[in-house]
Amino acid sequence: MKSTRVVVAILAALASAGVLIAAAYASAASRSLPVASAVIATSAEPHPEDDFFLGPAPSDFSPKVSADEAVAAAGKQEDIQNATSIQPTLATLTLPDFQPVDSETDKPIGPPVVQDVPVWVVTVDGICAASSATRLNLDQEDGSVPSFDPCFYREAKIMVNATTGAVMLEATFRGPSANASNSVP
Amino acid sequence: MKTRLVLVLALVTTAVAGGVGTPPAAIAAGSTCGSGFTHIWGRALDDGAPYMAGAQADMTVRQSNLCGSVSTNGNTASACVMISGVSGNDGFAQNGYIRHAGGCDCRQFFYEFEKYLGSNNGPVFIPNTGTGSLPWGNPDVGAAFVFKTTWKYGTGEDNKIHAIFCLSSDNSPPGGTGCYDYANTNWNPSGASWFGADSVWAGETHDAKTDMPGTQGANAISRYMLARRYVPGPISDPWYDPGTYGNPATCTQIQAPGSGTCHDSYFRYHLEVVNATRFDIWTCPIDPNNPPC
Numbered sequence: 001m002k003s004t005r006v007v008v009a010i011l012a013a014l015a016s017a018g019v020l021i022a023a024a025y026a027s028a029a030s031r032s033l034p035v036a037s038a039v040i041a042t043s044a045e046p047h048p049e050d051d052f053f054l055g056p057a058p059s060d061f062s063p064k065v066s067a068d069e070a071v072a073a074a075g076k077q078e079d080i081q082n083a084t085s086i087q088p089t090l091a092t093l094t095l096p097d098f099q100p101v102d103s104e105t106d107k108p109i110g111p112p113v114v115q116d117v118p119v120w121v122v123t124v125d126g127i128c129a130a131s132s133a134t135r136l137n138l139d140q141e142d143g144s145v146p147s148f149d150p151c152f153y154r155e156a157k158i159m160v161n162a163t164t165g166a167v168m169l170e171a172t173f174r175g176p177s178a179n180a181s182n183s184v185p
Numbered sequence: 186m187k188t189r190l191v192l193v194l195a196l197v198t199t200a201v202a203g204g205v206g207t208p209p210a211a212i213a214a215g216s217t218c219g220s221g222f223t224h225i226w227g228r229a230l231d232d233g234a235p236y237m238a239g240a241q242a243d244m245t246v247r248q249s250n251l252c253g254s255v256s257t258n259g260n261t262a263s264a265c266v267m268i269s270g271v272s273g274n275d276g277f278a279q280n281g282y283i284r285h286a287g288g289c290d291c292r293q294f295f296y297e298f299e300k301y302l303g304s305n306n307g308p309v310f311i312p313n314t315g316t317g318s319l320p321w322g323n324p325d326v327g328a329a330f331v332f333k334t335t336w337k338y339g340t341g342e343d344n345k346i347h348a349i350f351c352l353s354s355d356n357s358p359p360g361g362t363g364c365y366d367y368a369n370t371n372w373n374p375s376g377a378s379w380f381g382a383d384s385v386w387a388g389e390t391h392d393a394k395t396d397m398p399g400t401q402g403a404n405a406i407s408r409y410m411l412a413r414r415y416v417p418g419p420i421s422d423p424w425y426d427p428g429t430y431g432n433p434a435t436c437t438q439i440q441a442p443g444s445g446t447c448h449d450s451y452f453r454y455h456l457e458v459v460n461a462t463r464f465d466i467w468t469c470p471i472d473p474n475n476p477p478c
Contacts, residue, residue, distance in 0.1 A: 049298060049306045051368035077312060079287035095317065098367050103351055103360040106335060113365075114317045127287075152261070152391065153307035161316060168317035172307030 033075075034085050038067035041091035041121070050171050052159075054121060055092040061118050063090060063162035070120030070165070074158040077167045084126025093119040093159050093168060118162040125155050125175075151175070215252040215394025215471055226397050226454050226466055227387025229269070230412050232430045236374050238422065239413030240266040240384035241333035243353045243361065246292065246324045247405040249284045249468075252394035260286050261308070263295065264388045264398045264405055264466075266332045268346055272380035274302040278370055279385075280348035281332045282324040284398075285310055292324045296348035298370045300377050311367065319350055319365055329353035329406075331361030335413060336373055339421035344376070345369040359409030359424075359462075375415065384412040384427070388466050396468040397454045404457070404465035411462075428461025 045054040065073075067088040071080075080086060095114040102109050128151035154175030159168045231237060249262030265281025276299035283295045289312070297308040313323045324330060331351035338344050347369040351361025374382040386407045388397040399405030411424040457465045 048371040049300070049304070050309050051298075051371070052309075074288075076288045077310070078289070093317070095368070097347075097369050098317075098365065101349060101364045101366045103331075103354075103357075103362055103364045106333070106337065106347065106349060106364070106366065108366065117316060159317070164315055166314035166316070167312040168314070170310040170312065172309070173305050174303075174307055175305070 033071070033080065034083060035068075035071055036085060036087045038088045038090065038120075041089050045091070047171065051095070051097055052169065052171065053094040053096060054119075055094060055116060057090040057092060058116075058118060061090075061162070063118060063120070065120065065160065065162050065165045067120060070122055070160040070162070073160045073165055073167055074122035074124065077158050077170055078124060078156050079127065080124050082127060083124045085124075087123045089121045089123065090162060091119055091121050092116045093121075095169070114168070117168070119168060120160040120162050122158045122160060123155070124158065127151075127154060127156060215392075224397065224454060225385070225387045225389045226456060227385065227407065228410075228427075228458075228464055229387075230384045230427050231271070231381065232412070232414055232427075234414040234416070236336075236379070236382040236415035237268060237384040237412060238338060238382075238415040239333065239335035239411070239424065240268060240386055241331060241335070241349075241359070241409075241411045241424065242266055242386045242407040243329055243331045243359060243409040244281065245329045245404075245406040245408075246282055246326055247398040247400070247403055247467075248292075248326050248396075249388075249390065249398045250396040251284060251286050252392050260391050260395060262388070262390045262395050262398060264407070265295075266334045267385040267387065268334050268336060268374065268382050269385045270302075270374065270379045270381070271383055275374070275379040275382070276300045276302055276304060276377070278334055278346040278348070280334055280350065280367070282330070283308065283310070292326075294319055294324060294330075294350055294367075296368055298346070298348075298368075300370070300372050309368070319367070320363070321352055327403075331359070331364070331409070333364075336415060337369075337421065338373065338415060340419040342421060343369070344373050345371065346373060359411055382415075386410055386464070394471060397466050399465065399467035401455075401467050401469060404467045406463065406465050408459075408463040410464075426462055 040057045042056050070088050071086055074080060093114060094116055096112060098114055099108050099112045100110040101107060153172035155173040156170055158170045161168055244264050251260050251262060253260060261283050263281055263283035265279040267277055267279035269277040278298045280296035282292055284292050294311040295308045299306055311318060330353055333349035334346060336346045347366050349364055349366050351364035354362040388405055390397055410427050412427040413424050414422045416422050453469045453471060455467050
């Protein structure tokens, strides 16, 4: 019996140490992310190029999901460990054209699915997803090879449902330096 | 006037016939990605129209192994339908499924609209987690979905390109069932003054060391392919079998060595044209000194 108690005590100590170590590690990891203080959107931010709309946060809304939890959820969607800045912003998300359509005519048969849903918009800068070039070179029969930006995208806006914590959408952006090097001969 | 793809269908057939053999034990992408080297691997169609207005297909989801570290690299591999510009800085609109590395390392539905090359917008990922997602869960391996990229023009339409997702329906092909229009562009190829636009059905990797969807034993299938043309006027042209006016170009690829055959220099990416409305693609392991399949 005594030996059992000793073993249990040792295991408990090890477990506690493990928890402490894990907590310390998590804390250190959290500190390493350049997360800015959460802000509340007060004006609209349309994104017609990607067909989503960010509106101001409802004045009487209290999110069940914290900004830290939203950043953690964003980190499960996108690699944010090397981000240069992370900004959580409380806003609303509308997908104005996300709606059921007839399979033959493609005409809408129901209302838009996502309208003014409270979200944390986690804006992540400084990431570098590997290069890509999504275009055919149908006209380049001379064998010329286009050059492309080494970073496919550098910025992401990850929309996290402020009530459920689920990631709803991730829009990516090439960033300010993309155009300079993304040339086609 | 558009320049067409150079096709060598006979070589395609030869390559495919030569590709039948013992399935590899495993498929593996490169341990490092090396330099960016995107491949777009599939079929393209212009049918002599200045602009094509749509591409759709029923696509079977397959896994794409990614080069490098999938936890940190952020690279992708995908299969999609697309309206693609053909010259200069013409852009594209596409939707389909993608393996997205980084935090989630998962398959998700996606769309991407780029008015001109070099536009600021990258892909938009659609996580399958409740409100905002499509209703079918993740695009699991073996599942099939109908993807449509369609320019809605004509009387009563908004003259934009739409990204539509449907569940596959073997009972009523080709259109699928339970369709959702997820998003649309705020431009069209004509308004953007593109030189021209093709309908495209393709897999894509960002790098020669990343796998195209599909393996030799489990091809990534694109079937029930349909196309649409842009014909100015009040009535939008209907969807049609891409074999109606000819056949889609094969071996659609970018930056691959110009051998004209439908496999790359490592003999990794393969394409089999089954008929005018179906083709399969798959990837063999990296082994440049011993082409495996």
